[in-house]
Amino acid sequence: MTTKVFIDGEAGTTGLQIRDRLIRRADIELVQIDPDLRKDADARKAAFAAADVAILCLPDAAAKEAVALSADLDVRIIDASTAHRVNPDWAFGLPELSPDQADRIKTARYVANPGCYSTGAIALLAPLVKAGLVPADHPISINAISGYTGGGKGLIADFDSGEAPAAFIYATGQTHKHLPEIVEYCGLDRMPIFVPSVGNFAQGMAVQIPLHLSDLPGDVGMGQIHAALARHYEGADHIRVCPIEDQDSRIVPTALNGSNDLEISVRGDAETGRVVLIAVLDNLGKGASGAAVQNLDLMIGTFADRDAA
Numbered sequence: 163m164t165t166k167v168f169i170d171g172e173a174g175t176t177g178l179q180i181r182d183r184l185i186r187r188a189d190i191e192l193v194q195i196d197p198d199l200r201k202d203a204d205a206r207k208a209a210f211a212a213a214d215v216a217i218l219c220l221p222d223a224a225a226k227e228a229v230a231l232s233a234d235l236d237v238r239i240i241d242a243s244t245a246h247r248v249n250p251d252w253a254f255g256l257p258e259l260s261p262d263q264a265d266r267i268k269t270a271r272y273v274a275n276p277g278c279y280s281t282g283a284i285a286l287l288a289p290l291v292k293a294g295l296v297p298a299d300h301p302i303s304i305n306a307i308s309g310y311t312g313g314g315k316g317l318i319a320d321f322d323s324g325e326a327p328a329a330f331i332y333a334t335g336q337t338h339k340h341l342p343e344i345v346e347y348c349g350l351d352r353m354p355i356f357v358p359s360v361g362n363f364a365q366g367m368a369v370q371i372p373l374h375l376s377d378l379p380g381d382v383g384m385g386q387i388h389a390a391l392a393r394h395y396e397g398a399d400h401i402r403v404c405p406i407e408d409q410d411s412r413i414v415p416t417a418l419n420g421s422n423d424l425e426i427s428v429r430g431d432a433e434t435g436r437v438v439l440i441a442v443l444d445n446l447g448k449g450a451s452g453a454a455v456q457n458l459d460l461m462i463g464t465f466a467d468r469d470a471a
């Protein structure tokens with residue numbers, strides 16, 4: 163039996179990539195909508211009614227509207243937007259967050275995909291806070307560089323037209339929309355300082371968290387930080403922790419483009435405890451479309467279980 167999937171916002175940056183990932187799959191049937199009616203409430207409601215799962219690749223307001231439109235229908239939702247990420251009625255779509263998170267996603271009606279920067283920051287920090295190595299109130303700084311597709315059609319147009327500078331730093335006012343989900347799912351009591359930037363490359367990103375280990379309680383070493391992360395992600399299909407022996411190779415934000423993978427490096431000087439944790443991922447892969455398909459696959463597993471029962 164095929165699963166019927168409606169991608170609401172299919173013509174956008176995230177939607178197109180999800181479509182590319184699903185179009186050739188024999189177990190998926192895409193529910194199509196007339197492109198001219200893509201913002202028409204009745205046409206979208208009919209598409210929701212025809213689908214088993216809908217993936218929302220829309221601005222926040224349109225995503226909320228989609229949830230209202232489909233509330234009384236038998237359709238499960240994956241939302242790529244920021245609208246529902248810290249809503250307790252939604253499962254957070256990072257299956258590697260904890261041992262039971264994948265099961266939560268499998269059975270949820272509503273799944274909220276993490277943001278691209280958040281995926282990197284949470285992957286780096288949440289296991290360390292949970293292990294008690296980084297206190298919840300520790301002063302955390304997060305620096306990141308993203309490819310310009312992270313800004314959707316608008317930013318892509320700026321770079322395509324040559325109007326954008328080679329790189330820029332933004333959101334320095336500390337109100338970036340990913341901060342609430344980073345605080346929530348890392349288990350932090352204190353808002354980090356977050357400094358994102360964009361470079362003149364289409365996709366890929368690196369998220370960096372510097373740590374002075376001497377500021378952490380106890381006598382935490384770089385090896386302990388690496389071991390805690392390696393233990394947390396042991397057996398994960400899409401998150402790898404690089405060997406600690408590699409301290410010299412360049413870290414390249416575009417290295418995982420086209421994949422649904424995320425790679426963690428623990429770099430620094432073990433002697434002085436000046437360490438930087440780095441996550442590399444494709445903002446359109448594990449940071450958006452790849453993650454949505456990973457969550458869809460978990461949810462389809464639920465359908466398969468139900469059909470087999």
Ligand SMILES: NC(=O)C1=CN([C@@H]2O[C@H](COP(=O)(O)OP(=O)(O)OC[C@H]3O[C@@H](n4cnc5c(N)ncnc54)[C@H](OP(=O)(O)O)[C@@H]3O)[C@@H](O)[C@H]2O)C=CC1
Nearest residue numbers: 171173174175176201219220224242243311312314315450
């Ligand atoms: N790009 C990225 O790296 C990531 C994006 N996201 C999130 O995914 C969502 C989509 O982002 P992205 O793909 O980048 O954005 P885009 O701007 O590239 O695409 C958004 C799409 O939604 C459509 N749309 C807008 N309003 C409506 C509406 N009311 N009804 C139906 N369709 C509508 C747009 O159509 P039209 O152009 O015709 O207006 C467009 O096709 C956003 O919430 C974004 O924050 C999440 C993770 C990463």
Ligand SMILES: CC(=O)N[C@@H](CCC(=O)OP(=O)(O)O)C(=O)O
Nearest residue numbers: 242243244277278279308312313
């Ligand atoms: C480069 C760029 O502009 N990036 C976007 C975040 C991309 C992303 O993850 O978007 P969602 O949170 O909507 O999922 C930004 O900083 O707003």
